[in-house]
Amino acid sequence: MTQSFPSLRRAVFLASEEIAVAVEDLWFAYREGKWILHGVNLQVPAGGFWAIMGPSGAGKTTLMRILAGLLPFPRGQVFLLGHPLQGKPEPGLRRIIGYIPQQLGLVRGLTALENVLLGSLARHPGWRTALGFFPRAEIERAMELLELLDLADKAGEKVFRLSGGERQRVAIARTLMQDPQLILADEFVSDLDLPRAAQVLAFVHRLARERGLTVILNLHELQLVQEFADHVVILKEGQVVFESPALDLSWPLFREIMEGKR
Amino acid sequence: MSAKRLDVHGTLRDMEWRRWRELGFSLGLVALLAGLLNGMGFFEAGRLIQGGVNLARFAREMFPPDVRILPTIAGALVETLQMAFAGTLLGFLLSFPLGVLGSRALFPAGVVAVVRFLVAALRTVPSLLWAVLMVIVVGLGPLAGTLALAFYTVGYLAKLYAELFEAIDPEILEAMRGVGAKRRHLIRFVLWPESANVILSQLLFMLEYNVRASTVLGLVGAGGIGFYMQAYLGTMAYSRLTTVLLAVLLLVIGMDALSAWIRRRYLLQP
Numbered sequence: 001m002t003q004s005f006p007s008l009r010r011a012v013f014l015a016s017e018e019i020a021v022a023v024e025d026l027w028f029a030y031r032e033g034k035w036i037l038h039g040v041n042l043q044v045p046a047g048g049f050w051a052i053m054g055p056s057g058a059g060k061t062t063l064m065r066i067l068a069g070l071l072p073f074p075r076g077q078v079f080l081l082g083h084p085l086q087g088k089p090e091p092g093l094r095r096i097i098g099y100i101p102q103q104l105g106l107v108r109g110l111t112a113l114e115n116v117l118l119g120s121l122a123r124h125p126g127w128r129t130a131l132g133f134f135p136r137a138e139i140e141r142a143m144e145l146l147e148l149l150d151l152a153d154k155a156g157e158k159v160f161r162l163s164g165g166e167r168q169r170v171a172i173a174r175t176l177m178q179d180p181q182l183i184l185a186d187e188f189v190s191d192l193d194l195p196r197a198a199q200v201l202a203f204v205h206r207l208a209r210e211r212g213l214t215v216i217l218n219l220h221e222l223q224l225v226q227e228f229a230d231h232v233v234i235l236k237e238g239q240v241v242f243e244s245p246a247l248d249l250s251w252p253l254f255r256e257i258m259e260g261k262r
Numbered sequence: 263m264s265a266k267r268l269d270v271h272g273t274l275r276d277m278e279w280r281r282w283r284e285l286g287f288s289l290g291l292v293a294l295l296a297g298l299l300n301g302m303g304f305f306e307a308g309r310l311i312q313g314g315v316n317l318a319r320f321a322r323e324m325f326p327p328d329v330r331i332l333p334t335i336a337g338a339l340v341e342t343l344q345m346a347f348a349g350t351l352l353g354f355l356l357s358f359p360l361g362v363l364g365s366r367a368l369f370p371a372g373v374v375a376v377v378r379f380l381v382a383a384l385r386t387v388p389s390l391l392w393a394v395l396m397v398i399v400v401g402l403g404p405l406a407g408t409l410a411l412a413f414y415t416v417g418y419l420a421k422l423y424a425e426l427f428e429a430i431d432p433e434i435l436e437a438m439r440g441v442g443a444k445r446r447h448l449i450r451f452v453l454w455p456e457s458a459n460v461i462l463s464q465l466l467f468m469l470e471y472n473v474r475a476s477t478v479l480g481l482v483g484a485g486g487i488g489f490y491m492q493a494y495l496g497t498m499a500y501s502r503l504t505t506v507l508l509a510v511l512l513l514v515i516g517m518d519a520l521s522a523w524i525r526r527r528y529l530l531q532p
Contacts, residue, residue: 094440101436105436108455110451118451121443125442
């Protein structure tokens with residue numbers, strides 16, 4: 001397979017800050033020869049609220065982990081907010097990407113407040129924070145975020161004692177604590193029932209709009225996608241098989257795509 | 263419905279064959295044990311009867327216990343406890359970093375292999391042999407016993423901790439790396455809080471073990487109550503030996519009770 005090299009004009013376009021996420025001919029395999037992603041292309045505009053859908057094993061989580069800078073990829077190009085992710089990404093890049101994994105990745109033995117504070121580690125990577133001493137301003141900020149998410153009274157509660165919905169909100173608060181420009185969330189509401197998932201997404205949607213954040217979500221529920229996302233991408237067997245404004249994706253069309261009839 | 267019909271006869275035959283194999287394996291084990299015991303003279307009736315007679319005579323001489331020695335052995339008992347506590351804590355302080363270094367979740371395979379080899383080597387040496395070595399290194403007394411227990415503790419706890427850290431949910435580590443956490447943050451904010459329960463539980467287990475182990479270290483001059491055990495055994499003062507054994511029994515029971523209380527009081531309920 002040959003790798004495509006974009007023209008200079010195209011490279012400039014992909015690296016522009018207007019495009020929050022640009023993925024060009026991305027390939028990835030966990031094992032030699034067994035490709036999980038086959039030449040994925042995506043261009044998410046800054047401020048977009050995009051949903052990625054697809055069956056299990058389609059490569060959605062892999063794509064998210066690559067965009068979060070957690071998986072090096074062998075082929076293709078990825079630009080996040082104009083910065084290249086390939087090669088050795090700029091150290092500051094991670095600061096502006098907020099990643100929420102499927103199981104949230106919260107530390108169960110720490111309190112809600114401590115978990116939120118961890119979002120500030122990229123700003124304070126020294127030994128002081130490693131010993132558990134965070135600047136006062138960061139603690140105040142973390143408290144404000146917990147308050148914003150209606151969790152102020154749970155600040156001192158260990159995460160394993162919180163309900164599913166409360167944990168989602170702690171994960172969101174930790175991500176916001178990073179001060180990200182891009183939020184990547186991997187099926188992070190899949191453990192919630194539909195009304196609760198809608199509540200959480202409504203909150204993220206409102207925050208993203210207020211703060212001009214770009215959001216990319218892996219979602220399973222078409223209803224949620226239609227309600228919140230402005231654009232949808234469907235991945236199947238590691239390839240983008242469909243892309244359109246979210247409202248253009250109807251149930252019958254979605255079923256046809258998932259069943260491979262289109 | 264599957265077109266293939268269930269082969270009842272074949273399934274029953276397989277099950278029966280499996281039962282016979284299990285039975286054969288069990289009988290084989292019993293035969294192996296019998297052979298081993300026979301080689302050691304376990305089935306020589308005369309020897310067993312003589313053993314019973316000896317035991318009865320020994321028991322007669324052990325009772326009643328001579329409690330007049332209690333003030334003499336009290337100091338040694340306290341010393342035994344001190345050795346167990348200090349040895350366990352010192353061992354723990356060394357085990358934690360070695361456990362971190364021996365975990366593939368945080369360090370490259372080369373570092374992990376070296377640390378694991380070192381820890382396995384420490385674990386190969388029994389605590390009594392550590393005591394002999396430490397008596398040679400630092401001389402007679404409780405310091406030798408404490409160091410012996412510490413080394414023995416490291417051999418076990420470092421291995422258990424390394425395995426514990428490797429079992430931590432990789433998604434949590436990934437999320438933390440995603441927020442820009444360095445290795446030091448992962449140790450402080452993931453490894454420690456995610457494993458605290460098991461760390462404390464294993465530490466208490468090791469403390470209980472070391473209290474028992476420290477009672478015999480005195481046999482080789484490494485301090486504690488073992489010194490009196492050896493002295494009374496050597497001079498055939500069996501009624502005094504009984505007092506020492508009963509005191510050790512009380513110490514161990516007390517330690518187990520304390521450990522159970524700490525578990526109930528401080529271990530987190532997930």
